[in-house]
Amino acid sequence: MHRLLVLHGPNLNLLGSRETSVYGTGSLEELDRQIIEWGNAEGAEVTTRQSNAEADLIQWIQESPSEYDAIVLNPGAFTHTSIAIRDAIAAVPTPTIEVHLSNIYAREEFRHHSYISAVAVGQIAGFGPQSYHLGIRAAIQHLGKGETQ
Numbered sequence: 012m013h014r015l016l017v018l019h020g021p022n023l024n025l026l027g028s029r030e031t032s033v034y035g036t037g038s039l040e041e042l043d044r045q046i047i048e049w050g051n052a053e054g055a056e057v058t059t060r061q062s063n064a065e066a067d068l069i070q071w072i073q074e075s076p077s078e079y080d081a082i083v084l085n086p087g088a089f090t091h092t093s094i095a096i097r098d099a100i101a102a103v104p105t106p107t108i109e110v111h112l113s114n115i116y117a118r119e120e121f122r123h124h125s126y127i128s129a130v131a132v133g134q135i136a137g138f139g140p141q142s143y144h145l146g147i148r149a150a151i152q153h154l155g156k157g158e159t160q
Contacts, residue, residue, distance in 0.1 A: 012056055013154050015147060016079040016105075017046050018068055019061035020087030035112070035139055042140055049144045053151050065093055072099040072107075081150035082107040083143060090115065090125045097126040106153055110146040111136035 019039065022029060027038035043059040050057030058079070062068055068089065075082055082100075084107050089096050100107045107130070114137030115122040128134045132153050135145045 012054055013080045013151055014078060015050055015055050015057045015081050015083060015150055016071065016075055017043075017050075017057055017059045017083045017143065017147075018071060019059070019085050020068060020089050021063040022087055023085060024061050024063065037140065042143070045140060046143050046147070049147050053147055055147065055151055057147070065089060065095060068096055069099045072096070072103060072105070075105040076103050079105060080154050081105060083110055083146040083150055084108070084127065084131070085110045085112070085143070086127055090127055091122055092126070094126055097130055100127065101130040106150065107131045108146040108150050108153070109134040109136075110142040112139050112142055113137060 024039050026042060027036055039061060046059055047057050060071060068086070072082065082105055086093065086096055086109065090109070090111070109125065109127045109131040115125070117137070125134065133149060135142045135149065138145060
């Protein structure tokens with residue numbers, strides 16, 4: 012069974028009340044329950060964490076190789092600003108899938124650049140909560156490819 016770490020970045024704790032036209036009305040707690048169910052259905056054990064602090068996300072990424080096989084990361088606004096998170100992902104062997112609830116390329120121009128995408132296995136954006144489900148499936152598929160090589 013694969014162990015996945017799902018990380019939510021800044022302001023995702025406000026899901027359900029923040030810009031509902033963009034992010035929907037479901038809470039982070041509801042999303043986390045769904046993510047864990049999706050992971051279980053795919054044969055993975057999933058841990059979810061959220062922080063508004065860049066340092067927390069970096070620490071969890073750095074600690075990931077000892078506990079997790081892959082990371083599914085929604086870096087939130089840090090996508091567009093954090094070289095430090097990018098460098099943490101590049102520094103560890105844990106494969107990372109970048110996910111976004113909204114299509115960042117259909118939003119404000121400053122959101123069109125991701126520091127994370129260059130060091131992630133891939134990026135999934137614009138499918139709402141399903142972005143996480145697709146990210147979990149992509150992580151498991153990526154890990155499966157590694158096992159057969």
